Amino acid sequence: MTQHNRIALATLLLTAWLHAPAWAGNGPDATTLRTLAEGGDVASQLSLGHAYMAGDGVEIDYIMAGVWFRSAAKQGNAAAQEALGTMYMKGRGVPLNGTLAYVWLSLAAGQGSESALALRDDISRKIPLSALHAAQSVLMEHWAKYVQPFQKR
Numbered sequence: 538m539t540q541h542n543r544i545a546l547a548t549l550l551l552t553a554w555l556h557a558p559a560w561a562g563n564g565p566d567a568t569t570l571r572t573l574a575e576g577g578d579v580a581s582q583l584s585l586g587h588a589y590m591a592g593d594g595v596e597i598d599y600i601m602a603g604v605w606f607r608s609a610a611k612q613g614n615a616a617a618q619e620a621l622g623t624m625y626m627k628g629r630g631v632p633l634n635g636t637l638a639y640v641w642l643s644l645a646a647g648q649g650s651e652s653a654l655a656l657r658d659d660i661s662r663k664i665p666l667s668a669l670h671a672a673q674s675v676l677m678e679h680w681a682k683y684v685q686p687f688q689k690r
Contacts, residue, residue, distance in 0.1 A: 567585070579609045582606075585605040586609065590602040599631075606624065613683055619642060619653040622641030642657035643657050644683060
């Protein structure tokens with residue numbers, strides 16, 4: 538299947554899911570989401586991350602949730618960046634790491650997420666100043682790689 542066909546299929550399935558009546562089910566099953574996510578579809582990656590966090594159609598697996606949130610976060614998705622930052626903040630599915638929590642939450646906050654901003658401000662009061670300085674240098678690099686290329690011009 539070509540990249541164009543995968544994008545068309547992903548768009549069609551997600552559009553159908555978003556516009557389906559409530560009684561029609563909970564959207565694409567985990568197998569369909571995985572196929573789309575593996576093809577690079579950001580919305581499917583984010584949805585699969587949430588599915589693994591909640592055990593929706595799959596067994597709860599925080600590590601897999603982190604894998605899919607990271608995939609979407611690296612494509613500029615602010616919701617995935619916030620989810621990944623929260624995982625680092627709590628040490629759920631990833632190592633507890635205030636520096637990386639600050640970085641990912643800052644990326645989401647920089648794209649307008651007020652909840653990520655509040656979480657980022659909270660973690661900034663809890664990590665050592667040296668970790669905060671390290672986070673700020675990593676943040677600039679991550680912004681250039683994981684936000685700027687995906688911003689609409």
